[in-house]
Amino acid sequence: MLTSKDMDQQDELAKFKQEFFVEKETVYMDGNSLGLMSKRSEEKLQSLMDSWKTFGIDGWTEGQHPWFTLAEEMSARVAPLVGAKAHEVMVTGSITSNIHQMLATVFQPTAERFAIVVDDLNFPSDIYAVESHLRLRGLDPAEAMRKIESRDGYTLELDDIIEQLTDDVAVLLLPSVLYRSGQLLPIREITEAAHQKGILVGYDLAHSIGAMPHNLHDDGVDFAVWCHYKYMNSGPGGTGGLYLHERHHQLLPGNAGWFGSDKTRQFDMDHKFSKAQGAGAYQIGTPHIFSMAPLLGSLELFEEAGIQEIRKKSLQLTTLLRQLVGQQVPELTDVTPEGDESRGGHIAFAHPEAARICKALKEAKVIPDFRAPNIIRLAPIAFYTSFRDVQQVADKLQEIMENEIYKDFSNERNVVA
Numbered sequence: 001m002l003t004s005k006d007m008d009q010q011d012e013l014a015k016f017k018q019e020f021f022v023e024k025e026t027v028y029m030d031g032n033s034l035g036l037m038s039k040r041s042e043e044k045l046q047s048l049m050d051s052w053k054t055f056g057i058d059g060w061t062e063g064q065h066p067w068f069t070l071a072e073e074m075s076a077r078v079a080p081l082v083g084a085k086a087h088e089v090m091v092t093g094s095i096t097s098n099i100h101q102m103l104a105t106v107f108q109p110t111a112e113r114f115a116i117v118v119d120d121l122n123f124p125s126d127i128y129a130v131e132s133h134l135r136l137r138g139l140d141p142a143e144a145m146r147k148i149e150s151r152d153g154y155t156l157e158l159d160d161i162i163e164q165l166t167d168d169v170a171v172l173l174l175p176s177v178l179y180r181s182g183q184l185l186p187i188r189e190i191t192e193a194a195h196q197k198g199i200l201v202g203y204d205l206a207h208s209i210g211a212m213p214h215n216l217h218d219d220g221v222d223f224a225v226w227c228h229y230k231y232m233n234s235g236p237g238g239t240g241g242l243y244l245h246e247r248h249h250q251l252l253p254g255n256a257g258w259f260g261s262d263k264t265r266q267f268d269m270d271h272k273f274s275k276a277q278g279a280g281a282y283q284i285g286t287p288h289i290f291s292m293a294p295l296l297g298s299l300e301l302f303e304e305a306g307i308q309e310i311r312k313k314s315l316q317l318t319t320l321l322r323q324l325v326g327q328q329v330p331e332l333t334d335v336t337p338e339g340d341e342s343r344g345g346h347i348a349f350a351h352p353e354a355a356r357i358c359k360a361l362k363e364a365k366v367i368p369d370f371r372a373p374n375i376i377r378l379a380p381i382a383f384y385t386s387f388r389d390v391q392q393v394a395d396k397l398q399e400i401m402e403n404e405i406y407k408d409f410s411n412e413r414n415v416v417a
Helices: 004-011 012-018 041-060 067-082 095-106 126-137 158-163 189-197 289-305 308-329 354-363 385-404
Strands: 089-091 113-119 145-148 169-176 200-204 224-226 241-244 347-351 367-369 376-377
Touching: 004 308, 004 385, 012 289, 041 067, 041 145, 041 289, 067 089, 067 241, 067 289, 095 126, 095 200, 095 224, 095 241, 113 126, 126 145, 126 169, 158 189, 169 189, 189 200, 289 308, 308 385, 347 367, 354 367, 354 376, 354 385
Parallel strands: 113 145, 113 169, 169 200, 200 224
Antiparallel strands: 089 241, 224 241, 347 376, 367 376
């Protein structure tokens, strides 16, 4: 069996760690919540700030990255990461605002089809957005929002998803990877099953983009949304993204705005909306240039490393992590599905004292992620996590559990990010 040292010596992506600001003697395992800053992201942000300093208003059309077309430039580069055509992707908004835009655009309820199906384990913001859209359409969320229930509190079963696809359902909205357990859903199978019932399908890619390749266009996915600040390392509050399959591009945006205009006519100042031809139509307001800038640097790294190689190393890291923790820390319950095809980029462990354990890990300079009520999420990131780092995490966890060090910390949950 290869040691962590052997694996590091064979790691073709090891060189990328020097591209990131990694705190000395700290193992950062929270990149599925907020990725670390890269040196290139810092450089791109400074470059865009310099363009404002140098050009003033002319920065919209001058410089290396003119602001007026920056979102389109970046969208074309993000598209391969989600398996989409360039004109199907737009770097814009946030996950929640993009859910609102997509539902406002594609959700057209009738007396026969009015329900939206979600899951019992999804991130709260997605649920809030769905509830608000149903209320805006005069529908009662208690009747029109259907939840797929989890059998174990961590994962979803394909049969349970399909069972909810009844004739009165208009839209199915699911995460690609469940944020608590790391389960990767079978996107193509679910999408095909929903389409057979005439149901539109959307996915929240927050916990998969940047960690693995996608095939949204070929899988027939109708729409998707995501953030760029997790595995994509674009910084806190970084601009998000949306995808809309080209077969829906004739739809007027449900929430129209100036930057959804045809760029050749945008400055005509006509009160009649001239819709852009592709996913750019579903932008709303002026692009947030400085929130987008770090993504430029991050994209360079993804293009150099290759998303297939990133996924390969990610699976190797998480496989090693779960093996070592399983051997050294049997008190923790691994709740992430076993198969590579059924899991994303993090491993989730359950324990009644998860909040305290996470605090003890932070004290030991291992940065985990806690999710109430009992989940420890650990995400080794292909760009900046070594196999030796993974070994250190398992060793620290073993020490914390064997010596009951976690009992020295508060069990309050709301102070653990």
